[in-house]
Amino acid sequence: MKFKSTNPYNGQTVGHYTGLTEKELSDKLAKSQEAFESWRKVSLSERCDLLKKAGQVLRDNVEEYAKMITLEMGKPIKESRAEVNKCALVCDYYADNAEAFLKNETISTEAFKSFVSHDPIGSVLAIMPWNFPFWQVFRYAAPTLTAGNTGLLKHAPNVFGCAKQIEEVFTKAGYPPNVFQNLIVHHDQTEKIISHETVKAITLTGSERAGSAVAEIAGRHIKKTVLELGGNNAFIVWEDADIDQSVKIALTARMLNCGQSCIAAKRFILMEGIYDEFVSKFTKAVSELKAGDPMDExxxxxxxxxxxxxxxxxxxxTESIKQxxxxxxxxxxxxxxxxxxxxGDVVPGMAAFDQETFGPLAAMIKAKDIDHAFALSEESKYGLGVTVCTKDIEKAIKHSNRVSDGAYFVNELVKSDPRLPFGGTKKSGYGRELSKDGMMEFVNRKTVYVKK
Structure with a gap:
């Protein structure tokens, strides 16, 4: 099968890619297993050194990689650079912390010695999306490979150029052959890959539909999954908030990556007393955004x-306006x-309230009071994150337990950080990425009990 990536700004072809044959795919899966048998024996310090080198490769080639991101999926070039640099940061983070995360955990029992070790499990398949084509991959690959696993990447077809470059990052950093492999395949080959004995676990970032399908296949084969799916994040502004600062945060929260982010703020739930001021200032800020060629600085x-x-x-x-x-x-x-x-005047039952809107659309919603605001926030099948803007920090912290989402940010947009666990609830998926939690997802926490 032939694949083509296209520049969404001008329609020009960015690259052509040939899909793997059945035999080529089978060979790659076999090589991943072979690589695992030797990679797991490489010392943790050496694996961390290689990860540090991968981070440096990213920094050394930031312009090349950023350009590919922008050409393939249309992100403004300055945002693409930031994405590549963030990937370098996650490499540094796990290189610096893997030893502490993976060390044996001693547990006092009547045994002479009892502890939990953290062993690699094998090949982990990553099914990744196009919206953050480098970051989504590296936040999985950095902890997963460093724990001693091998990686297989099935990327979105419109960013196969990025996928090729990501594989090259690990090659340039000096990783052994086949520790990380890019699979150029159509989605109809996904079930074959998941069911293959080489693959021990799957992580997917994508749509609710894709996550459900992958989890169903993995479930039949008793294989672990981590799912990071859609979101419909609420951005709540209390009456005491600094409106100018809230607008500034909201602009980035909604319009970063042209709004194509699962954790973007999508529903702006505003107290009635500040609704008009916020909407007026936010509208002015959005209207001043410069549209054009994403390669333009x-x-x-x-x-x-x-x-x-x-x-x-x-x-x-269109549907929301009709409603x-x-x-x-x-x-x-x-x-x-x-x-x-x-x-404006969006209410439950409208598409802009109920559905995930993956693009530069902001829904303005009125709330009678704080209780009403949290009730509106919870009125969603998704559960990734919520932002609350207020000057009363202690009050905001006390209200954090009213949110069932995986993240609660005060006076800041919901964002991923290598140091903090990331993931959702409800239809937003399960499992956690980043921090120590992200490394623990794909290791065998083995109980070791020794009686003297």
Whole structure:
């Protein structure tokens, strides 16, 4: 099968890729198992040294990698650079902390000695999305490979150029052959890969539909999965909040990566007393974003990654307006480009409230009071994260238990950080990435009991 990646800004072809044959795929899976048998014996200190080198390879080639990200999925070039540099940071983080994370945990019992060891499990398959084509891969690969596992990547077809470069990062860093392999395959080969005896676990970042399908297949074969799926994050602004600062945070929270992020703020739940001021200032800030060629340093908003994504967003905008939402800004689409759009007076039952909107669409929602705001926030099948803006920090902390999501941020946009566990609840998936939690997902926590 042939694949082609296309620049969403101008429609030009970025690259052509040939899919693996059945035999080539089988060979790669076999090589992953062979590589695991030797890789697991490499000392942890050496694995950490190689990870440090991978981080340096990323920094040394940041312009090359950032350009590929932008060309393949349309992210403004300055955001692409930031993504590559963040990947380097996650490499440094696990290189510096893996020894502490993986050390034996002594537990006092009546035994002469009892402890928990952390052993690698084998080959871990990563099914990754296009929206953060480098970051999503490295936040899985850094802890997983360093724990002694081997990695297999099935990336989104529109970013196969990025996938090829990611594999090259590990090669340039000096990793042994086949410790990390890029699989150029169609999604219809996913079941074969998951069911193969080489693959011991699967991590997926993607849609709810994709996560459900992968979990079902993995379940039949009794294989562990970690799922990071969609989100419909609430951004709650209390009446005492610094509105100017809240607007600044909200602009990034919604429009970063042209809004194509599971953890982007999508539902802006505003107290009635500050609704008009916030909406007015937010609308002005969004209207000042410079749209254009994402390779231009001054571009703040680019196209969506594919035309079908822009079409879907436009349908959600149109449907919400028919349901009674007010169009306050934008609303127009031109091929892959969709204007940054703001809808006012959004309520439950509207597409802009109920559905995940993967693009530059912000839904403005009125709340009568704090209790109503949290009730609206919880009225979602997703559970990735919530932001609360307020000057009353202690009060905000006390209210954190009212949120069932995987993250609760005060006066900051929800974002991933190598030092903090990341993941969701409900239809947003299960399991955790990053921090020590992310490394523990794909190790065998083995109980060792010694009686003298």
């Amino acid at each position: 001054n571009t703040g908003i680019g196209p969506l990654a594919r035309i079908d994504l822009a079409d879907q967003l436009h349908e959600q905008v 009674g939402a007010k169009l306050l800004l934008g609303g127009k689409q031109n091929d892959c480009y969709h204007e940054p759009t703001i809808l």
